[in-house]
Amino acid sequence: MLTEILSRETCAKCRICCTFDKYDIWETPVITKELKEKIEKDFSDVKFIEKGHSYLFRMENADENGIFYCPVLTEKGCALGDEKPFDCRIWPFRIMNFNGTRVISLSPVCESVFSLPVKKIRETAEKLSDTIFSYADKNPDIVKPYDESYPIIISERNSK
Numbered sequence: 001m002l003t004e005i006l007s008r009e010t011c012a013k014c015r016i017c018c019t020f021d022k023y024d025i026w027e028t029p030v031i032t033k034e035l036k037e038k039i040e041k042d043f044s045d046v047k048f049i050e051k052g053h054s055y056l057f058r059m060e061n062a063d064e065n066g067i068f069y070c071p072v073l074t075e076k077g078c079a080l081g082d083e084k085p086f087d088c089r090i091w092p093f094r095i096m097n098f099n100g101t102r103v104i105s106l107s108p109v110c111e112s113v114f115s116l117p118v119k120k121i122r123e124t125a126e127k128l129s130d131t132i133f134s135y136a137d138k139n140p141d142i143v144k145p146y147d148e149s150y151p152i153i154i155s156e157r158n159s160k
């Protein structure tokens, strides 16, 4: 979804968004019931925890550095391909609740996008805003509490 500012090749070399530590474990992707059922068919050992009407991967067995790897991350990348969770498709954008207003924010963890000109990032977020806010209307579990380390790119009030 973000290939205009983040190439597949760049993602394939990095994968930082598919690993988590104790500080960003809250970032694990929100998974719909439909996607959970599909993953369960293909990956019988993957476990989930509930989040509202949705699910998160249960992250188990951190490595010696305290890093958890997404259970569907393989040597070749995400095993879900184009069916990866919406959170992963819009990464490094996030939709958050800032004092009652939904905002599209940017994760500082993705150095590749974070280093781009703000104008380019904002243009991309604007193009995606209808898609992101509409998805959040149907799947409100995807809206995360605001984290002050994530700069706000678009607020819902001024997204049109």
Ligand code: SF4
Residues within 6 Å of the ligand: 017, 018, 019, 029, 070, 071, 072, 073, 074, 077, 078, 079, 080, 084, 085, 088
């Ligand atoms: S679902 Fe796929 S893209 Fe998302 S965190 Fe896991 S491996 Fe990465």
